Amino acid sequence: MGKIVAATGNEAVAEALRQINPDVCAAYPITPQTDMMQRFASFVSDGKVDTEIMLVESEHSAMSACIGASAGGGRVATATSGPGLALMWEMLYVASGMRLPIVMPVVNRSLSAPLNIHGDHSDAMGARDSGWIQLWSENAQEAYDNTIQAFRIGEHMDIRLPVMVCLDGFIISHSIERMEYLDDNVVKAFVREYKSLNPLLDVENPKSIGPLILPDLYHEYKRAQHEVMTKVKDVVLDVAEDFKKISGRSYGLFETYRLDDAEIAVVILNSAAGTAKDIVDEFREKGIKAGLLKPRLFRPFPYEEVAHALKNLKAVCIMDRADSFGGYGPLFMEVSSALYPLNDRPIMINKIYGLGGRDFMPQHAEIVLDELVEIVKTGKFKTIKEYIGVRE
Amino acid sequence: MKIPGWKELTPGAVILQAGNATEFKTGSWRSLKPKWKEENCIQCLFCWIYCPDMSIKVKDGKRGEFDYDFCKGCGICALECPGKKGKKAIVMEEEDK
Numbered sequence: 001m002g003k004i005v006a007a008t009g010n011e012a013v014a015e016a017l018r019q020i021n022p023d024v025c026a027a028y029p030i031t032p033q034t035d036m037m038q039r040f041a042s043f044v045s046d047g048k049v050d051t052e053i054m055l056v057e058s059e060h061s062a063m064s065a066c067i068g069a070s071a072g073g074g075r076v077a078t079a080t081s082g083p084g085l086a087l088m089w090e091m092l093y094v095a096s097g098m099r100l101p102i103v104m105p106v107v108n109r110s111l112s113a114p115l116n117i118h119g120d121h122s123d124a125m126g127a128r129d130s131g132w133i134q135l136w137s138e139n140a141q142e143a144y145d146n147t148i149q150a151f152r153i154g155e156h157m158d159i160r161l162p163v164m165v166c167l168d169g170f171i172i173s174h175s176i177e178r179m180e181y182l183d184d185n186v187v188k189a190f191v192r193e194y195k196s197l198n199p200l201l202d203v204e205n206p207k208s209i210g211p212l213i214l215p216d217l218y219h220e221y222k223r224a225q226h227e228v229m230t231k232v233k234d235v236v237l238d239v240a241e242d243f244k245k246i247s248g249r250s251y252g253l254f255e256t257y258r259l260d261d262a263e264i265a266v267v268i269l270n271s272a273a274g275t276a277k278d279i280v281d282e283f284r285e286k287g288i289k290a291g292l293l294k295p296r297l298f299r300p301f302p303y304e305e306v307a308h309a310l311k312n313l314k315a316v317c318i319m320d321r322a323d324s325f326g327g328y329g330p331l332f333m334e335v336s337s338a339l340y341p342l343n344d345r346p347i348m349i350n351k352i353y354g355l356g357g358r359d360f361m362p363q364h365a366e367i368v369l370d371e372l373v374e375i376v377k378t379g380k381f382k383t384i385k386e387y388i389g390v391r392e
Numbered sequence: 393m394k395i396p397g398w399k400e401l402t403p404g405a406v407i408l409q410a411g412n413a414t415e416f417k418t419g420s421w422r423s424l425k426p427k428w429k430e431e432n433c434i435q436c437l438f439c440w441i442y443c444p445d446m447s448i449k450v451k452d453g454k455r456g457e458f459d460y461d462f463c464k465g466c467g468i469c470a471l472e473c474p475g476k477k478g479k480k481a482i483v484m485e486e487e488d489k
Contacts, residue, residue: 098405098406099403100404160404198402205408207407207408208410209405209407211407217395217396221405
């Protein structure tokens with residue numbers, strides 16, 4: 001059986017990558033991802049993996065090299081953070097458009113300016129529309145588990161799409177937690193032997209990749225790409241079912257916490273969900289029916305399922321660790337779109353919290369839940385979008 | 393060539409039929425057309441070397457007629473042609489003439 005360890009998020013994901021042993025990994029160091037790939041590079045130099053590691057001159061090159069290696073027919077992984085992900089932007093769309101199942105842990109970091117290296121979801125939210133599957137992780141255990149499942153999801157023959165595994169910079173990447181590693185042979189058997197689809201290095205069957213597609217066909221290729229995304233939810237659930245058999249840990253499209261009979265709830269991603277759950281418990285002890293929903297699969301977004309889970313609430317606060325300046329937070333936009341088709345829907349508010357690594361404190365969750373209690377009482381809300389934890 | 397619907401596409405726009413570019417006739421892009429004047433040709437094959445496509449047909453080491461299905465009329469062959477006694481073996485003419 002597995003091994004109980006004390007590990008940081010970066011260490012845990014590096015360990016998952018060691019166990020998976022990808023064929024190629026092209027990466028460029030960027031805080032707070034650096035320590036993850038440094039650990040993985042040590043596995044390469046110590047002969048613990050067979051991976052061909054490519055140390056490139058930028059993240060644009062890292063993703064380009066990953067695309068080449070994946071198109072060639074290899075199992076490929078990389079990792080990045082914040083501005084590194086931003087520099088990959090052009091190539092992200094190439095990876096998904098070419099249907100290459102590259103797995104990339106994204107150690108979430110803010111974007112400049114002002115220059116900041118800390119935990120924030122602006123990076124991955126900026127890549128929201130790039131055609132990548134996105135799995136989000138609350139802690140080191142989830143980041144490790146999601147990394148292992150990401151290979152099975154992306155490499156599924158009906159899917160063949162790249163996958164980002166998001167974990168919060170520093171808060172998770174650099175904090176030590178108790179967690180459980182699976183045995184090497186269990187992970188190896190779970191991810192299975194890599195099967196390529198139309199690989200370029202199959203010299204018996206020459207082919208062309210990355211062609212110019214003009215207006216007579218481009219629209220059809222995008223329609224096909226949309227169709228693939230509609231199949232992802234089922235695959236994510238199937239893979240989670242298999243993963244439960246080897247780990248005992250359950251995963252879904254999202255996690256619900258004390259939500260079944262709740263009247264008020266917060267929707268919140270990643271590490272801050274842990275803090276918010278404690279405060280949900282405090283409110284429950286006070287007799288207030290509070291709950292929480294933590295999305296796991298953000299792309300494709302499970303609109304119907306989220307709507308079903310939230311439909312009986314009276315008020316819900318959707319919390320974003322990223323802003324869309326001049327718009328609502330990205331998570332709010334998804335959840336409000338999900339709830340829109342319902343005739344009866346909860347009152348929705350949006351709070352922007354924790355930008356650039358600002359701590360999300362228990363009192364922030366308290367303020368939000370208190371406000372939701374007040375909204376339920378009066379049936380009125382002040383503002384839809386508001387910053388919390390900000391100095392006046 | 394039938395244009396496929398979205399359900400008929402290869403994942404990731406991979407082209408599995410090697411060499412299918414021959415089905416795509418690009419000669420219609422041409423506004424100037426090279427004309428071969430055999431009497432001035434010294435068979436140096438500069439045109440064959442310089443052609444950025446494969447529009448100079450060569451058989452038994454000697455050039456023949458242009459492949460107008462693919463010649464885009466760039467004129468490189470006419471520029472490079474040394475001709476014979478100052479007379480070019482390839483001249484560019486307006487299309488339709």
